[in-house]
Amino acid sequence: MLVHPAEARRQFREYASGEITNENLAWGALLIALEDNPRIDPHHYLNELDALALRALHRCSRNEPPIFRLGHLHAEVFDEAGYRGDETNYYDPRNAYLHEVIERKVGLPITLSIIFLHVAAKLGLAAAGVGLPGHYIVKVQFELNEVYVDPFNEGSTMTMMEIEKLLHQISDGTIELTSDHLRAWSGRQTLHRVLGNLQSMWMRTGDPRKAAAARERMEILGA
Numbered sequence: 001m002l003v004h005p006a007e008a009r010r011q012f013r014e015y016a017s018g019e020i021t022n023e024n025l026a027w028g029a030l031l032i033a034l035e036d037n038p039r040i041d042p043h044h045y046l047n048e049l050d051a052l053a054l055r056a057l058h059r060c061s062r063n064e065p066p067i068f069r070l071g072h073l074h075a076e077v078f079d080e081a082g083y084r085g086d087e088t089n090y091y092d093p094r095n096a097y098l099h100e101v102i103e104r105k106v107g108l109p110i111t112l113s114i115i116f117l118h119v120a121a122k123l124g125l126a127a128a129g130v131g132l133p134g135h136y137i138v139k140v141q142f143e144l145n146e147v148y149v150d151p152f153n154e155g156s157t158m159t160m161m162e163i164e165k166l167l168h169q170i171s172d173g174t175i176e177l178t179s180d181h182l183r184a185w186s187g188r189q190t191l192h193r194v195l196g197n198l199q200s201m202w203m204r205t206g207d208p209r210k211a212a213a214a215r216e217r218m219e220i221l222g223a
Contacts (some may be wrong), residue, residue, distance in 0.1 A: 001039075001041070002038050002039055003034055003038045003039075004038065005035050005036075005038060005213075007150065008031065008035035008038065009035055009217075011031055011034070012028075012031045012032065012034075012035065012217060012220065013220055015027065015028055015031055015068060016028075016188075016217075016220050016222075020119065020123040020187030020188045020191065021121075021187055021188065022117045022120065022128075022187065022188075023083070023118075023121050025114055025117055025118065025187045025190060025191070026049055026098060026114055026115070026117075026118040027042070027046060028187065028191050029111065029114050029191065029194060030042035030045055030046060030098050030099060031101045032097070032098075032191065032195060032217065033097040033098055033100070035217075036097070036198075036210060036213070037097065038101065038178065040084060040099050042099070044219065045098065045099045045102050046108065047103060048102050049102065049115060049118050049119070050122070052076060052077065052081060052115075052119060053118065053119040053122035053123065054076070054122070055076050055080070056069075056072050056075070056076035056119055056122070056123060057072075057122060057123060059072035059075065059076065059139040060072055060123065066124075066125060066142055066143075067142060067147075069123045069124070069125055069146065070120075070125060070140055070149075071154050072193040073116070073119050073120060073123060073125070073155075074125070074149075074155045076119070076152045077115065077116065077119055077151075077155060078151075078155035081105060082105045083101075083105050083106075083107075083112055083115060083151070083154075084105065084106055084112075084152075084153075084154050085106065085107070085108070085151075085152030085153060085154075086106040086107060086108070090108070091201055092201075093198060093201040093202060093205065094168060095108045095111060096106045096108055096110075096111060096194060096197045096198045097111075097198075098111055098114060098115075101115065102115070107138075108152070108197060109135050109136040109137065109150070109151060109152040110129075110131075110136040110193055110194055110197065111194065112151035112152055112189075113129050113137065113138050113151045114129075114190065114194075115151070116138050116149065116151045116155070117138065119127060120138075125140055125142070126140065126141040126142075127139065127140045127191075128141070128184035128185065129184070129185040129187075129190050130148070130181075130182055130183070130184065130185060131185045131189065131190070131193055132163070132166070132167060132170070132181055133167065133170060133171060133175055133181070134167075134170035134171070135150075135152070135166060135167075135170060136143075136152075136190075136193070137149060137150050137151070137152075137158065137163070138150075138151060139182070139184070146202050148160075148163060148182075160177075163177060163182075164176075164177040167181065174184050177188065181196065188221055188222070191221055192218055192221050195214045195215070195217050195218045195221070196214070196218065198210070198211075198214040199214040199215050199218070200212045202214065
């Protein structure tokens, strides 16, 4: 079914007027994709993510420690489904559209993190996105500690030293890691960055109309 861009924009505006959480973050990303890809069925792709989460949930036992659930998430999302970062064509706009990431199993750090956060929410994990300068990771909070995960790097965990090294590399040594860099991002901030990525990518590939549409939706989201 073909959805007119104006209808997709209306749906996104309605979505943006409500609360954005880990539970509905993927839906927001799919609505972003819908406006630029009017033939897709967002419900189909959301069902794909729900099925992925259900497979991870089936690995879980009732009374096991929450850290085990993180292991089950990793096994299903990265080992079995094979999600990974696109290191070959990083700036391909398809990496910023969630339906394309679900189809191709490759994407940007932020779109892969949205998938991670969706599954984590279904497993009852306290996860949050972390928007580093130039990269996006996830932190999972446990009772006594927190674990940082890089979905772009096949879900590998990161020590504080590794995060600091990554930030140093990204910034050519101009940015020092602080606690503010590691704060949890809201869903609204995350989608704002998805749209910012799309704006930059479409400008890079010479499509100012799509870049402008991304900017307009950033304004709809607000800060």
